[in-house]
Amino acid sequence: MNAIHCYCLISLLFYRFVSSEARVFFVPEKIMQILAEGEPINVTCIYQSDAIPSEDVQIKRNRQNLKGFEFTRKGSTSAPWNRTTTGLKANASCADDGHYTCSILKEKIEQNIYIIRVVHSSSNLSHLGGDAFLQCAAQGCSGDNHLIQEVSWSHGGKKLMTDEKYDIIQNGSLVIKNADYSDLGPYQCKIVVYHDEDDTDKLIFPIFSVSLQGPPKVTIEGNKDIYVCENHPVRVLCKTEGFPKPDVVWHARLENASEESPPLPDGNELYIETFKSIHEGNYTCIANSFMFTQIEVQESVRMFLDGKGHCGPAKEGSKLPIIIDVAVFGALLIIIGGIVVWAVFRSKES
Ligand SMILES: *[C@@H]1O[C@H](CO)[C@@H](O)[C@H](O)[C@H]1NC(C)=O
Ligand SMILES: *[C@@H]1O[C@H](CO)[C@@H](O)[C@H](O)[C@H]1NC(C)=O
Ligand SMILES: *[C@@H]1O[C@H](CO)[C@@H](O)[C@H](O)[C@H]1NC(C)=O
Ligand SMILES: *[C@@H]1O[C@H](CO)[C@@H](O)[C@H](O)[C@H]1NC(C)=O
Ligand SMILES: *[C@@H]1O[C@H](CO)[C@@H](O)[C@H](O)[C@H]1NC(C)=O
Numbered sequence: 001m002n003a004i005h006c007y008c009l010i011s012l013l014f015y016r017f018v019s020s021e022a023r024v025f026f027v028p029e030k031i032m033q034i035l036a037e038g039e040p041i042n043v044t045c046i047y048q049s050d051a052i053p054s055e056d057v058q059i060k061r062n063r064q065n066l067k068g069f070e071f072t073r074k075g076s077t078s079a080p081w082n083r084t085t086t087g088l089k090a091n092a093s094c095a096d097d098g099h100y101t102c103s104i105l106k107e108k109i110e111q112n113i114y115i116i117r118v119v120h121s122s123s124n125l126s127h128l129g130g131d132a133f134l135q136c137a138a139q140g141c142s143g144d145n146h147l148i149q150e151v152s153w154s155h156g157g158k159k160l161m162t163d164e165k166y167d168i169i170q171n172g173s174l175v176i177k178n179a180d181y182s183d184l185g186p187y188q189c190k191i192v193v194y195h196d197e198d199d200t201d202k203l204i205f206p207i208f209s210v211s212l213q214g215p216p217k218v219t220i221e222g223n224k225d226i227y228v229c230e231n232h233p234v235r236v237l238c239k240t241e242g243f244p245k246p247d248v249v250w251h252a253r254l255e256n257a258s259e260e261s262p263p264l265p266d267g268n269e270l271y272i273e274t275f276k277s278i279h280e281g282n283y284t285c286i287a288n289s290f291m292f293t294q295i296e297v298q299e300s301v302r303m304f305l306d307g308k309g310h311c312g313p314a315k316e317g318s319k320l321p322i323i324i325d326v327a328v329f330g331a332l333l334i335i336i337g338g339i340v341v342w343a344v345f346r347s348k349e350s
């Protein structure tokens with residue numbers, strides 16, 4: 001290589017490095033990105049310049065090399081030389097939260113990537129009449145990222161507001177005041193996270209479902225000693241509450257142990273079509289639900305054959321309908337009689 005060539009090459013390189021417009025940028029071109037934990041993460045950086053880069057674009061997080069990313073590099077072969085470096089990871093985690101820099105030659109650009117995780121939890125109604133808490137909140141891995149989160153709650157398709165029943169507290173949790181069995185069930189929370197009001201790039205999470213659970217409860221209304229007339233039907237309703245919805249089974253202990261119990265249902269209603277002395281005994285409604293552990297509650301009724309002789313035949317009509325029948329029949333007779341008399345008078349007149 002002679003001196004002139006060498007001079008030309010140096011001046012060409014000098015020209016390129018000093019006077020070219022070099023630019024390095026992250027795609028998207030933002031000072032921050034907000035990503036949900038578990039989402040794929042794509043860190044792409046592009047270098048554009050007339051200067052031929054002697055190295056590749058370097059992406060670092062908190063001055064360290066990225067961990068667990070797969071890189072692809074692309075570069076165009078003519079000016080402007082675009083050097084694209086893409087780091088991909090399938091599953092963003094808190095370890096990816098941080099301050100990213102992309103650099104090449106003397107160019108450098110910065111971007112913060114915030115990884116947001118959601119904490120949500122169901123709760124257990126431990127005592128009636130107290131306050132119940134359901135939790136749903138987005139948390140930045142780094143804590144001090146000044147992100148705004150909006151949490152909205154709904155239950156049974158209705159949006160919940162802070163009122164005498166509910167309290168939606170600053171951190172997103174829902175307080176159900178004076179909670180009782182009617183408040184049990186699934187609740188939905190929706191979270192939106194952003195940095196400032198005019199941020200168009202809001203991170204909107206899918207809807208999460210949490211539930212207010214309560215232990216099973218059974219009630220059999222009315223008298224616990226039931227007297228049934230022979231061959232009459234009997235129906236006993238066992239009301240159950242709780243969430244998750246309890247399973248209900250019936251269990252019978254008959255007075256005459258050598259008798260077999262009538263078929264017993266799985267479900268809230270016990271029905272015996274023709275009650276006989278052999279059916280006398282205790283009938284227990286057992287409600288079962290799986291709430292962290294298996295919980296079982298029960299209530300019983302005793303059924304006896306009514307021996308007091310006020311049963312009568314199985315289908316006895318009441319006295320009142322007979323009186324009504326007689327009255328209707330009489331009224332009809334009077335009306336028809338009236339018409340006949342009127343017709344007779346008219347035919348006599350004409
Ligand atoms: C990563 O992001 C860049 C810039 O937005 C895009 O061109 C590229 O297709 C993305 N790669 C994947 C695998 O999503
Ligand atoms: C370089 O990148 C820019 C922006 O992505 C694009 O518009 C341009 O066409 C690219 N040039 C070449 C030669 O690839
Ligand atoms: C994503 O990462 C978390 C923890 O880092 C792990 O529990 C989860 O199984 C991962 N998911 C996938 C799809 O790799
Ligand atoms: C939920 O409530 C039931 C009944 O009161 C109780 O036995 C159980 O330990 C509770 N579980 C939790 C996780 O609080
Ligand atoms: C929200 O605040 C309530 C009451 O101060 C607390 O019990 C709950 O743990 C908090 N939730 C989160 C996610 O910080």
Ligand SMILES: *[C@@H]1O[C@H](CO)[C@@H](O)[C@H](O)[C@H]1NC(C)=O
Pocket residue numbers: 253254255281282302
């Ligand atoms: C039925 O229940 C009563 C009261 O709980 C009990 O005294 C009686 O022995 C029971 N009878 C049978 C057959 O289990």
Ligand SMILES: *[C@@H]1O[C@H](CO)[C@@H](O)[C@H](O)[C@H]1NC(C)=O
Pocket residue numbers: 256257258259
């Ligand atoms: C119990 O049932 C058996 C068989 O039907 C009958 O022979 C017996 O008399 C019954 N005992 C009582 C106490 O009703």
